[in-house]
Amino acid sequence: MNGPEELRMTPARRAILEALEATHCHPTADELHDSLRKSLPRVSLGTVYRNLEVMSRHRLIRTVEGAGGQRRYDAVLAPHHHIRCVRCGRVDDVEPADLSWLEGKLKEESGYDVLGHVLVFEGICPACSAAEGGKEEGGDNGAQGNEN
Amino acid sequence: MNGPEELRMTPARRAILEALEATHCHPTADELHDSLRKSLPRVSLGTVYRNLEVMSRHRLIRTVEGAGGQRRYDAVLAPHHHIRCVRCGRVDDVEPADLSWLEGKLKEESGYDVLGHVLVFEGICPACSAAEGGKEEGGDNGAQGNEN
DNA sequence: ATAACTGCAAAACGTTTGCGTGTAT
């Protein structure tokens, strides 16, 4: 009904897009806000959220789903997956795997009209592995909300 | 260091566990709270959250990860996946698929110590498919926060 | 000219926590 409304290219949007394209770190809205402030000191967090939402709706960027706590964003539009470190929260990219056969199977089993899937691996990143090293092995430290 | 502390079976906990086992709907904390109130009118939402957290830590239940907005809970401990309706938010169970080969491959590629993965399909459930029927085809209605 | 965008601040939302009381063990 309402076709994609006009999308203006404003300084804030350009900056968000550039910041997102310049990193593979899948930043959160407030990380983005912090880094944008260097060039646009008056940009507000609300604007960052608003633009991330709009640009994501227009498929200029993507939101990283299932990445744990805060919402994260990604400028890589090509299909791929993610792996999240359960210790430090870091999110890295993972080569896409072809799971379309699974979707087909599922379509029959469930009656759903299957549109896609989200696949997020969980693990411990090399840095955290090294840090934990031989320190402890069975400890349930539960820390998983931190930032990179 | 701190072994699993004693876990008392209180009326609230029993009720939460029973409610969770009685449904496959993966309720949110406040849905659970609403339904608990029928039998325990004075139970508080804070208690529901506290108990879901404790019981999940003790592996009596699981939290459904990557299911979109609100956190959802599941009494089915056996490995399986989920499919979420992007129209109404409903979450259903999906047969487990063996993706361990993928985890192995990933372990070498990424350097991560891979612990597991979360796989959530997205689609349109039969009910919503029927409701939308032939109404519209390209509409971007964006509604996806509703409850079943 | 005008619809889209912005900063700001307040509100909304889901979740967690502190505190004093109650209860399962």
Next chain:
DNA sequence: ATACACGCAAACGTTTTGCAGTTAT
């Protein structure tokens, strides 16, 4: 008897929203 759990309400972190002024088209 005592550690654990509770209800309540306030606090928290994240995200959304209303409004009045600004800017890209």
